[in-house]
Amino acid sequence: MRRLLAFQEVFLVLERPMDRLSDDDLALLLLIRCFERKLLALFEQGELNGTTHTCLGQEYIPVALRTLLREDDWVFSNHRGHGHYLARFEDPEGLLAEIMGRKGAVCEGVGGSQHLKRDRYLSTGVQGQSLPVAAGVALRLKRHEPGALACAYVGDGTWGEGAVYEALNLAALWRLPLLVVVEHNGIAQSTPTALQLAGTIEGRARAFGVEHHRIGVPDIPVIRAGLAPLVERVRTDPGPLVVEFATHRLGPHSKGDDTRPPDFPRTDWYAAYRAAHPVQSATIEEAARTRIDRIAAEVAARPPAVWTAA
Amino acid sequence: MRVGENLNRALHGLLADDPSVYVLGEDLLDPYGGAFKITKGLSTRFPDRVLTTPLSEGAVVGAASGLALAGGKAVVEIMFADFVALAFDQILNFAAKSVTMYGTRVPLPLVIRCPSGGHRGYGPTHSQSPQKHFIGIPGLSLFEMSPFHDNRAVLDRMLALGEPCLLFEDKVLYTRRMYEVDELFRWDLVDDVAVVRLDPGGPGGSGMSRGDAGPGGLEIPDGDLDYVLIVPGGLAHRALAAMRALLLGHDLAGVLLVPSRLYPFDPSPLLPILGRAPLVCVAEDGSAGGTWGGHVAADLHTRLWGRLRRPVKLVHSADSVIPTAAHLEREVLVQESTIRRAVLEGLGDSSAP
Numbered sequence: 174m175r176r177l178l179a180f181q182e183v184f185l186v187l188e189r190p191m192d193r194l195s196d197d198d199l200a201l202l203l204l205i206r207c208f209e210r211k212l213l214a215l216f217e218q219g220e221l222n223g224t225t226h227t228c229l230g231q232e233y234i235p236v237a238l239r240t241l242l243r244e245d246d247w248v249f250s251n252h253r254g255h256g257h258y259l260a261r262f263e264d265p266e267g268l269l270a271e272i273m274g275r276k277g278a279v280c281e282g283v284g285g286s287q288h289l290k291r292d293r294y295l296s297t298g299v300q301g302q303s304l305p306v307a308a309g310v311a312l313r314l315k316r317h318e319p320g321a322l323a324c325a326y327v328g329d330g331t332w333g334e335g336a337v338y339e340a341l342n343l344a345a346l347w348r349l350p351l352l353v354v355v356e357h358n359g360i361a362q363s364t365p366t367a368l369q370l371a372g373t374i375e376g377r378a379r380a381f382g383v384e385h386h387r388i389g390v391p392d393i394p395v396i397r398a399g400l401a402p403l404v405e406r407v408r409t410d411p412g413p414l415v416v417e418f419a420t421h422r423l424g425p426h427s428k429g430d431d432t433r434p435p436d437f438p439r440t441d442w443y444a445a446y447r448a449a450h451p452v453q454s455a456t457i458e459e460a461a462r463t464r465i466d467r468i469a470a471e472v473a474a475r476p477p478a479v480w481t482a483a
Numbered sequence: 484m485r486v487g488e489n490l491n492r493a494l495h496g497l498l499a500d501d502p503s504v505y506v507l508g509e510d511l512l513d514p515y516g517g518a519f520k521i522t523k524g525l526s527t528r529f530p531d532r533v534l535t536t537p538l539s540e541g542a543v544v545g546a547a548s549g550l551a552l553a554g555g556k557a558v559v560e561i562m563f564a565d566f567v568a569l570a571f572d573q574i575l576n577f578a579a580k581s582v583t584m585y586g587t588r589v590p591l592p593l594v595i596r597c598p599s600g601g602h603r604g605y606g607p608t609h610s611q612s613p614q615k616h617f618i619g620i621p622g623l624s625l626f627e628m629s630p631f632h633d634n635r636a637v638l639d640r641m642l643a644l645g646e647p648c649l650l651f652e653d654k655v656l657y658t659r660r661m662y663e664v665d666e667l668f669r670w671d672l673v674d675d676v677a678v679v680r681l682d683p684g685g686p687g688g689s690g691m692s693r694g695d696a697g698p699g700g701l702e703i704p705d706g707d708l709d710y711v712l713i714v715p716g717g718l719a720h721r722a723l724a725a726m727r728a729l730l731l732g733h734d735l736a737g738v739l740l741v742p743s744r745l746y747p748f749d750p751s752p753l754l755p756i757l758g759r760a761p762l763v764c765v766a767e768d769g770s771a772g773g774t775w776g777g778h779v780a781a782d783l784h785t786r787l788w789g790r791l792r793r794p795v796k797l798v799h800s801a802d803s804v805i806p807t808a809a810h811l812e813r814e815v816l817v818q819e820s821t822i823r824r825a826v827l828e829g830l831g832d833s834s835a836p
Binding site for chain 1: 552
């Protein structure tokens, strides 16, 4: 199979059958996928309040990074952060309770889908805002816990915000252990890259003397092998690194708001993986779906979250 | 000691006593030591924790928040308070919200110092008093420097709150003396409010007399209570000049209240005296509309409904940008005469000049 789907100059390439993944990695990938599908279903049923942003299609990015990040690293996530959270904590109960405002919620139902904090994991809902904060955390880590880093997930749309450049400048000047992970899915809410990004993310990073690395495949072992020495260098010889993933958002921006034409590129790593490894996929997907169904029923039956620490 | 020196010593002491404290800002390295020299000497003594930054107020406040989140404490110097607008998202949507929006309280010890105010001819974008834009933000406290409040104590208090605080510093205070009032007055601290009133010893008593007033601190005879002024620290000297003129020219005796914390502002300990005063007047340097004084007045009207003898009188700068030329700037900003006139008008003196 060879498919090459392009937008702007960023490509997600599926040029050969995907290598078999460990059961653990695949289980986590499919846990995230089933979680996000369940959220969209719950919305349709009117069970969820507010809004949410699913990471369908992008699940492999935080799962690939999982083994490259350490417990003492800080992770800054954004509005599309369920996969980031689940890859770090594998806690679908706490996350769903947070989104549904039920007992056991990670942040007592106050933060909801896009404002989570647990230990050294934190997400915020304003684009670009987390990068300066991550730079400050990275400064503190560099001084007090050398070897640990701050990792911040951003999207392609985020690069419209001035905070990104102020933070890159600081991180480069102060040689901070800051890993910026760009999930470039070619669409900023409803606006395609071509209408919102002049030049390239690589060019912008390099303008600050910041190293940039592009990843255009969804194969987790390949991604890890390529990134491991780069991430290690961020730890041992601190300085910022921008890793840009070409990826595809399969679903809507939030829910029911996908205005992209049918031919807009949407490569699904999972369709390719299932074709290559049908038996493993079917077994693990069934387990993930069953688990998420059970959790959803259990969480929905819980009493409302109580906010005690206003 | 000058107020600016008191603040500089406070920062030296803070950095010396607490190794988790960082100071960040533009142009604060020696020999320059900051646009107003408040950070003088800090970078020489604490080179690792005093960081000069690019012109990036948003990122600097964000990075300071990051330091605070990760176990440090941070003091940011904004060169001119006007520029704190560039950090508004980080303050409103990150630092202040992070204290509570994650369900449990997240400590974020962060102080953002903002040299504010006019009377220096710096013009429309270097002279503002933007306090009012930060009122009513959950998780954010506003303080103002004053000649009566030791800056080290104020810094310690702000950092101990574990939430972001803005410290407004009227630039004209930097060169004024700490703790001094003229010979007609004496002052005491009641909680965090400096209370300045007629010296019962009269002229010739010590103008520097002070002490912690204790529960009796607000026992002021009716004859010495024609009006009460409430002002942030930056207006203290103009208010004192107005009080002197009102006493000597109109035989009106007033009490001046200068709180350290502007928001949240709890007037509870002051209610007995405010309820007795023939007039309460709140003065500030911000421009008209959505003012701090309006907020204080609404609170006092509610708490003292039926006791206040008149509506709270408000004094603020004009509904205008702040011009550069001295004669034009004077017309827009609050002067001693503005406060004096407001008190006379408030008391119904139709001969108010």
